[in-house]
Amino acid sequence: MAAPLGSRRQRQRRRGVWSSALVILISSVVFAGAPARAAEAPGAEAPARDARAAEVTVEGTRFVDGYGREVVLRGFNVSGETKLAENDGLPFASVQDARKSARAVRELGGANSVRFLLSWAAAEPVRGQVDTAYLGRVTAQIKEFLAVGLRVYPDFHQDLFSRAIFDQDSWYSGDGAPRWAVEAGGYPREFCGICVHWGQNITQNQTVKDAMRDFWANRHGIQDAFLDTAQATMTYLADHLDRTEFAGIVGFDPYNEPYAGQYADGEDGSTWEQARLWPFYEKFRARMDAAGWHSKPALVEPNMFWNSNLSFMKQPGGLTGVGPLGPRYVFNTHFYDHARMSGFFNLTKAKDGEYATDFTTIRDQSTALDAPALVSEFGHPLTGTSSDKAPSVGKAQYQALDSGLSGRTWWQNASAAGPVLSATQWQWDIYNGRHHEAMNDNPQKIRTEGDAWNDEDLSAVRLDDNGTPVLRQDARLIDRLYPSAVAGRTLAFLYEDRSRDAGQTVTWSRIPSDMPELARMTGSDRPYGVLVWRGNGTSAPTELHLPAGFDPATTTVVTDLDTVTGPGTTGAIRVAPEPGGTTARRILLSGNAEGPHFALISAEPATAERRTAVQRELSRWAAAARFGQ
Missing domain, CATH: 3.20.20.80 (Glycosidases)
Incomplete structure (x- = not known):
């Protein structure tokens, strides 16, 4: 060191x-058996081992995998x-x-x-x-x-x-x-x-x-x-x-x-x-x-x-x-x-x-x-x-x-x-x-x-x-939410880990006053993250590592296309194991058409009404931010 x-x-x-x-x-990073068939997008009952998802190459200033996702x-x-x-x-x-x-x-x-x-x-x-x-x-x-x-x-x-x-x-x-x-x-x-x-x-x-x-x-x-x-x-x-x-x-x-x-x-x-x-x-x-x-x-x-x-x-x-x-x-x-x-x-x-x-x-x-x-x-x-x-x-x-x-x-x-x-x-x-x-x-x-x-x-x-x-x-600091494979190009990412220092929860992110529903949903103690990316039209999903501290049953995901609390194992927003036979998990986000997308992942459960309100707030915010323009 x-x-x-x-x-x-x-x-x-x-x-x-x-x-x-x-x-x-929907796939992670390195898979541990036979390579995936070329037509398969990772995540959909993919084989245990997938060389396309595993291997990364250099493309300009980015790492990319075999599906063209930013790693x-x-x-x-x-x-x-x-x-x-x-x-x-x-x-x-x-x-x-x-x-x-x-x-x-x-x-x-x-x-x-x-x-x-x-x-x-x-x-x-x-x-x-x-x-x-x-x-x-x-x-x-x-x-x-x-x-x-x-x-x-x-x-x-x-x-x-x-x-x-x-x-x-x-x-x-x-x-x-x-x-x-x-x-x-x-x-x-x-x-x-x-x-x-x-x-x-x-x-x-x-x-x-x-x-x-x-x-x-x-x-x-x-x-x-x-x-x-x-x-x-x-x-x-x-x-x-x-x-x-x-x-x-x-x-x-x-x-x-x-x-x-x-x-x-x-x-x-x-x-x-x-x-x-x-x-x-x-x-x-x-x-x-x-x-x-x-x-x-x-x-x-x-x-x-x-x-x-x-x-x-x-x-x-x-x-x-x-x-x-x-x-x-x-x-x-x-x-x-x-x-x-x-x-x-x-x-x-x-x-x-x-x-x-x-x-x-x-x-x-x-x-x-x-x-x-x-x-x-x-x-x-x-x-x-x-x-x-x-x-x-x-x-x-x-x-x-x-x-x-x-x-x-x-x-x-x-x-x-x-x-x-x-x-x-x-x-x-x-x-x-x-x-x-x-x-x-x-x-x-x-x-x-x-x-x-x-x-x-x-x-x-x-x-x-x-x-x-x-x-x-602190596990909140070490086991983090992060975008491990993005179907396109990352425009912005924030993770508020809510880690502790001397027994006190430390929060540095400041949600604007014109996003009150988002502030209520993220609370003062639960971790949350926000990813904004420009999709590249690939069928492969965007995925983020889901920390062990996020209970899938109460995790809330709000995207520009859909919202859910307690994502299951199917659908446009779902939870799946990380490859390799451990207990680690990931969030899979389908729908990566060309253009900007956003996803909020929070450990705080939320009603459908609140999720919809947060979706509106995030949509207004993303439009005003003029990502990629």
Whole structure:
């Protein structure tokens, strides 16, 4: 994940030491049997597995499925356990644990996709020798996520280049490159100096900086070796997943949070991206093609500091100088509130519209690069000095992913909301608080708390005493309504999750005074969402993930074509299971003729009379908003 700033535990450990710097939605998505017949629209008694619905491609700044529907990817990173040695670089100790976690991601997290972490060190422990046993175990675990209808995109993860850089008595640890790659560099003993958080190693630890600089320069051929291993990994996956499973693989994230290590004279983040990072991505793209991944995009990340919300950390970048990326790439970035994570740069809770500008920057960069945007990491610590900010930061981050507007202005200016962003939260680690990790292989430093890696604790899930996955964050925040497949183009989306902060319900959206029936129907405590889209005439339905907190028997749906409370399993508005045999559900909306449409989904039951009144209010509102005009 991106490096936040300090924690109370770290500052207590280094009392008296401080530093002023930091460096860091009728079918769903993936179906799990025989492909659908070409004439079938998804949702109508469709086969259990549907490759057309599963596979996404890039079309301008959008992800689209085989039915031409606009797709939004939402989910989690699985899992930071890969950073640890206790399970040999695997996200899970067993296939059974992977299956348990996959079902929980679907049922508790409401996800339709995951970023699946891989370890270069585990894949190539000996130079030139790819460990196919590791790849076999990784593939078996990935299959469990595909089986429950989740899309997957793998990520060769790294932080601070490699675990092998750090000594047994080091304050910090890393992950990524194998030991032989570090030994090839002949680096001196690492030293971070006055560092109160692991992320500061990125800019202050000369050994870490030298190793990363050498990777981009391909010193000792280590970048070539990484590309060889990446190609072997992708070839293995393509060979060992069946056609529909492979359709559920979105693409590949080549490298987590790239940074220069050390700039050359006259170089900055943007020129480094052009001179070093982009050529690497072009090489990786060629390796994807050679491995049979021609139709899948590379999910490329920019210089990790390009959009920091701390001015002294922010650097030029964002792949600005590379030009349009085209359909073979996705603009893949991260966002953390480094100021609040620090515990001292910003002591306030996040507010309505807090990150609208930050995420508008991401949307604008997506447009400039003519590529979909994916925010593959975001989140906030759940323990430590800044953990009281987590509910507000989480709500504000999801708000900004859903819309480029604040809640107080959305209804007045919805046509300017912008696209719904795809994203995966950091992170989903069922072992949270149950680890047994020897930090840097030191038997005297066994880490069990939190994520067991550099004092981080961001997992949205844990296992209870019965071994059952349970959420560590408010389910109202985590299991969200979102448009997972839209038969056309999304014009605006709002979700008021009614999540809690310190026991209080937080509502940011403000319904206009000239929509009193809508205000009464949404109430003050029940969640609701609004989707506006322009239909493309396809027979495939628009669908939204329905959170577990919405009881289908009392859920109200109001569209421009029909209204219902308690939608059944047939009709123009209906409820259906999400693919994959879990308890997760979706709302299916038929009738996607060309032109604007709206849908309100509320957890509050309503009489037919009230629904009709709300329909009139929404119709007047949508006409006045002049969507798409």
